[in-house]
Amino acid sequence: MRLNECGLAKLVTMAKAGEISPLDVASHVVAAVEARERDLRVFLDFDKDELLQTARSLTDSGDYRRTPLCGMPVMIKDNICVKDKPISCGSRILTGYKSPYDATVVVNLRKNGAIIGGKTNLDEFAMGSSTENSAFGPTRNPWSSEHAPGGSSGGSAAAVAADMAIVSLGSDTGGSIRQPASFCGVVGMKPTYGRVSRYGLVAFASSLDQIGPVTKSVEDSALMLNVMCGEDANDATSLPGAVPDFAANLDNGLKGLTFGVPRDFLEVGMDESVKDNFDKLVTNVQREGARVVDVSMPHAKYAVACYYIIANAEASSNLARFDGVKYGHRTQNDDDIYAMYVRTRDEGFGDEVKRRILLGTYVLSAGYYDAYYLQAQKVRSLVVADFAKAHERCDMVMLPTAPSPAFKLGEKIEDPLLMYLSDVFTIPINLAGLPGVSIPTGLSADRLPFGVQFIGRPLDESTLLQGARAVEKLVDFREKPFA
Amino acid sequence: MPSFETIIGLEVHAQLQTKSKMFCGCSTRFGSAPNTQVCPVCLGLPGALPVVNVKAVEAAVKMGLATGCTVARRSVFARKNYFYPDCPKNYQISQYEHPLCSNGFLHVEGGEKRIGITRVHLEEDAGKLIHLEGDDHSYADMNRVGVPLIEIVSEPDIRSPRQAASYMQKLRTIVRYLEICDGNMEEGSLRCDVNVSLRKKGSDKFGTKTEVKNLNSFKAVEQALEFEIERQARLLGEGRKIQQDTLLWDSVKGESQIMRSKEEAHDYRYFPEPDLLVLDIPESLIQRVDTEIPELPDAKLDRFVSDLGLPKYDAEVLTSSREIAGYFEATAKELGDAKAVSNWVMGEVLRELKDKKIDISQFKILPRQLAALIAEVQSGGINMPTAKDVFRDMAGTGNEAKDIIEKKGLKQISDEGALDAVVVSVLDNYPQEVAKYLAGKDKLLKFLVGQVMKETRGKAHPQKATDLLKEALEKRRGS
Numbered sequence: 017m018r019l020n021e022c023g024l025a026k027l028v029t030m031a032k033a034g035e036i037s038p039l040d041v042a043s044h045v046v047a048a049v050e051a052r053e054r055d056l057r058v059f060l061d062f063d064k065d066e067l068l069q070t071a072r073s074l075t076d077s078g079d080y081r082r083t084p085l086c087g088m089p090v091m092i093k094d095n096i097c098v099k100d101k102p103i104s105c106g107s108r109i110l111t112g113y114k115s116p117y118d119a120t121v122v123v124n125l126r127k128n129g130a131i132i133g134g135k136t137n138l139d140e141f142a143m144g145s146s147t148e149n150s151a152f153g154p155t156r157n158p159w160s161s162e163h164a165p166g167g168s169s170g171g172s173a174a175a176v177a178a179d180m181a182i183v184s185l186g187s188d189t190g191g192s193i194r195q196p197a198s199f200c201g202v203v204g205m206k207p208t209y210g211r212v213s214r215y216g217l218v219a220f221a222s223s224l225d226q227i228g229p230v231t232k233s234v235e236d237s238a239l240m241l242n243v244m245c246g247e248d249a250n251d252a253t254s255l256p257g258a259v260p261d262f263a264a265n266l267d268n269g270l271k272g273l274t275f276g277v278p279r280d281f282l283e284v285g286m287d288e289s290v291k292d293n294f295d296k297l298v299t300n301v302q303r304e305g306a307r308v309v310d311v312s313m314p315h316a317k318y319a320v321a322c323y324y325i326i327a328n329a330e331a332s333s334n335l336a337r338f339d340g341v342k343y344g345h346r347t348q349n350d351d352d353i354y355a356m357y358v359r360t361r362d363e364g365f366g367d368e369v370k371r372r373i374l375l376g377t378y379v380l381s382a383g384y385y386d387a388y389y390l391q392a393q394k395v396r397s398l399v400v401a402d403f404a405k406a407h408e409r410c411d412m413v414m415l416p417t418a419p420s421p422a423f424k425l426g427e428k429i430e431d432p433l434l435m436y437l438s439d440v441f442t443i444p445i446n447l448a449g450l451p452g453v454s455i456p457t458g459l460s461a462d463r464l465p466f467g468v469q470f471i472g473r474p475l476d477e478s479t480l481l482q483g484a485r486a487v488e489k490l491v492d493f494r495e496k497p498f499a
Numbered sequence: 500m501p502s503f504e505t506i507i508g509l510e511v512h513a514q515l516q517t518k519s520k521m522f523c524g525c526s527t528r529f530g531s532a533p534n535t536q537v538c539p540v541c542l543g544l545p546g547a548l549p550v551v552n553v554k555a556v557e558a559a560v561k562m563g564l565a566t567g568c569t570v571a572r573r574s575v576f577a578r579k580n581y582f583y584p585d586c587p588k589n590y591q592i593s594q595y596e597h598p599l600c601s602n603g604f605l606h607v608e609g610g611e612k613r614i615g616i617t618r619v620h621l622e623e624d625a626g627k628l629i630h631l632e633g634d635d636h637s638y639a640d641m642n643r644v645g646v647p648l649i650e651i652v653s654e655p656d657i658r659s660p661r662q663a664a665s666y667m668q669k670l671r672t673i674v675r676y677l678e679i680c681d682g683n684m685e686e687g688s689l690r691c692d693v694n695v696s697l698r699k700k701g702s703d704k705f706g707t708k709t710e711v712k713n714l715n716s717f718k719a720v721e722q723a724l725e726f727e728i729e730r731q732a733r734l735l736g737e738g739r740k741i742q743q744d745t746l747l748w749d750s751v752k753g754e755s756q757i758m759r760s761k762e763e764a765h766d767y768r769y770f771p772e773p774d775l776l777v778l779d780i781p782e783s784l785i786q787r788v789d790t791e792i793p794e795l796p797d798a799k800l801d802r803f804v805s806d807l808g809l810p811k812y813d814a815e816v817l818t819s820s821r822e823i824a825g826y827f828e829a830t831a832k833e834l835g836d837a838k839a840v841s842n843w844v845m846g847e848v849l850r851e852l853k854d855k856k857i858d859i860s861q862f863k864i865l866p867r868q869l870a871a872l873i874a875e876v877q878s879g880g881i882n883m884p885t886a887k888d889v890f891r892d893m894a895g896t897g898n899e900a901k902d903i904i905e906k907k908g909l910k911q912i913s914d915e916g917a918l919d920a921v922v923v924s925v926l927d928n929y930p931q932e933v934a935k936y937l938a939g940k941d942k943l944l945k946f947l948v949g950q951v952m953k954e955t956r957g958k959a960h961p962q963k964a965t966d967l968l969k970e971a972l973e974k975r976r977g978s
């Protein structure tokens with residue numbers, strides 16, 4: 017049995033039973049990375065010796081069997097800080113920078129027996145939907161090397177899809193976990209905003225960013241959430257309250273659950289194949305005993321426009337610190353301080369990041385703030401209200417994760433607006449701060465995965481995961497990218 | 500030159516004396532080795548997030564309550580965006596649209612002048628840039644980054660440089676009373692920018708204002724304003740317009756220079772800080788902080804005047820420091836004669852503190868001891884010049900007045916028999932002076948009294964010595 021192909025839940029069970037060791041799993045993962053990294057380019061940093069070494073010492077001590085994650089490796093999107101490791105955020109501007117501290121989520125993972133593995137590729141500062149904005153080149157979709165893995169957590173999704181990882185962490189600001197999970201045929205979960213501490217996640221848009229897992233099953237996502245979530249004294253926006261056992265109700269099935277389908281929002285359009293896949297799933301879900309109701313989300317279609325004002329405004333400020341003064345890249349040509357700033361940032365940032373900083377700076381400028389930023393905040397509250405109303409009628413809203421299966425590398429990179437629209441169904445969820453999970457729901461004629469996402473009530477990941485798990489069983493997606 | 504009215508508003512920054520910084524756990528200690536009090540949060544390292552220091556919030560609420568402000572139950576932190584190497588995130592976390600405190604006031608000029616306070620809000624301090632002579636690099640010390648500040652913005656109610664300095668002094672007194680800021684302007688824990696404009700007398704429209712920055716003493720506030728008012732008056736007098744510039748005061752040269760023009764003014768692109776929640780202030784916090792506010796200088800002054808019968812001037816001097824006022828009050832309570840104590844505290848005590856550059860907590864004479872010394876004078880045990888010598892001895896040694904008087908044999912000689920003998924010998928020793936006095940040179944009496952004091956090594960009761968001398972001289976006139 018190739019252990020790297022197994023899910024987290026299964027490996028944990030086997031490890032607890034003493035059937036396998038962390039070293040066994042790490043060895044299989046390393047072998048897969050060595051075999052596939054050249055083609056897929058998933059990792060920005062991968063230290064196989066360190067991974068094996070850590071797995072070996074855990075195995076020798078035997079302590080791993082008393083921890084929830086049993087010494088299993090977790091790959092980390094390279095915008096999450098790991099102590100003493102380089103962190104690039106897919107950008108040249110952080111050249112040479114190593115984080116002096118662990119992100120809270122990394123601390124939590126370590127505490128619960130995970131081994132922190134390699135750092136995965138992403139669009140620069142998580143800005144993008146294909147990993148093509150990475151300064152270090154795109155990751156390939158394991159299902160088709162000509163296709164994008166989605167983004168920005170494309171490396172994390174591809175790693176799990178290609179069995180180069182058991183699980184990985186992504187970050188989701190406008191769909192950056194769910195859309196690549198959908199493109200790569202894996203499960204991607206964005207918890208409620210504030211569920212997982214953002215401390216140590218390099219901020220793109222602070223009011224939207226949320227860390228979440230990419231896994232091979234809904235159950236694996238639940239296990240990950242169990243160790244990732246919780247209030248953090250270092251993150252003022254993290255949410256108080258007890259963290260339930262997300263795995264407890266997983267197998268309660270479809271019965272008694274109500275799914276809401278926002279027909280008005282679906283009219284924004286999608287590929288015919290996506291629509292077919294989605295509609296069939298809705299029918300199936302209903303046939304298997306769940307209630308399906310129409311809900312209305314009249315403001316969701318404005319979410320993309322609203323998002324690109326709010327996210328870019330916050331980004332323009334969040335990315336101001338990358339200036340060549342303290343760390344990372346600094347221009348050679350630094351004769352005066354302002355010229356130094358300009359040249360450093362011109363050399364260090366890629367086109368998409370510059371575009372967003374410019375847009376964000378513009379919408380916050382005197383005379384424009386009210387028309388853009390304030391207006392966008394109003395729209396945001398309307399989107400929040402849409403969901404709140406929808407959730408009065410259903411336990412979870414159901415939407416395609418993306419309007420198309422994976423697109424080709426190069427296909428949209430020259431047209432930012434077209435690229436932005438690939439997140440049309442994921443963005444509203446971030447604006448509303450709700451939990452959302454994408455699961456694979458089939459393959460296109462070209463053998464590219466479809467994904468459907470479920471959107472739960474605030475902090476009710478348990479019900480959400482129960483529903484997603486039931487649909488997952490129903491779909492029974494067993495395809496693999498490799499023969 | 501037409502007569503102008505001066506309109507002044509002040510923006511004062513006060514560093515709060517919290518143990519840790521505004522948004523992280525680093526120490527706020529002043530004077531440590533550069534970059535030793537820093538962490539990922541205050542350095543703005545990638546991924547770090549701010550967390551509000553509740554102690555700083557309480558200090559700001561205290562200031563708000565002490566200056567009659569309304570404390571907002573919900574206020575909002577905002578980012579002020581600008582690029583400068585003293586600001587590691589390239590934005591400062593401050594408050595903008597919804598400040599913590601607003602609509603307050605304070606009084607200056609003995610309660611005659613009320614100056615409105617627009618707002619008191621919380622923010623974080625920037626770092627310090629160090630430029631060394633002959634070195635083409637600049638260095639940054641980030642120890643100060645993130646130290647909590649309150650910014651106190653006044654209404655444009657101030658009408659003269661003198662008034663501006665009084666306002667500033669009053670603010671310092673208040674923050675010291677509240678023990679939220681040490682008020683040390685040299686170390687920069689209290690800093691001030693001024694806005695100033697002129698308008699024709701009788702006009703109700705404001706003229707174009709300029710801002711003068713970098714005023715780190717009361718003198719600088721006054722001088723910079725005088726300089727700027729004169730400059731604006733000259734320009735207006737010549738029929739020219741005032742440009743809305745920001746100026747930098749150079750206290751060495753005694754002049755200000757334009758730092759940036761309106762065109763170069765920053766657009767700070769304020770927006771609500773998404774890393775922090777709305778700052779909720781529970782009513783219970785406001786109530787608790789309110790109980791922690793000590794008697795403030797104005798109330799104390801009133802009480803010193805009405806209850807202790809002090810002249811207003813005395814009360815004003817004594818209440819300018821909470822510690823001095825406390826020392827005075829304790830001493831007055833011991834002695835039961837407030838005015839006598841006030842004279843001593845305002846004279847000898849303050850002089851001693853100034854000479855030795857110490858504050859009252861380091862002063863060796865306890866209130867009880869000072870009261871005992873004054874009592875010695877009042878009972879005639881020693882005379883005033885002797886008392887001042889004893890005071891200096893006490894200030895150095897901390898010994899009791901009684902012991903010093905005894906040990907040094909300083910007890911006043913009031914005994915007429917003993918003094919008589921001295922008087923006779925002085926008159927015998929200075930026959931020429933006696934003759935001149937008797938011929939009408941009254942002034943020589945003082946000389947003769949001096950000789951008596953000299954003979955008794957200062958211990959003679961001055962009045963008694965004078966009386967006895969006069970008596971003896973009159974006798975000689977008759978003989």
Ligand SMILES: [Zn+2]
Pocket residue numbers: 520523524525536537538539540541542645
């Ligand atoms: Zn710090």
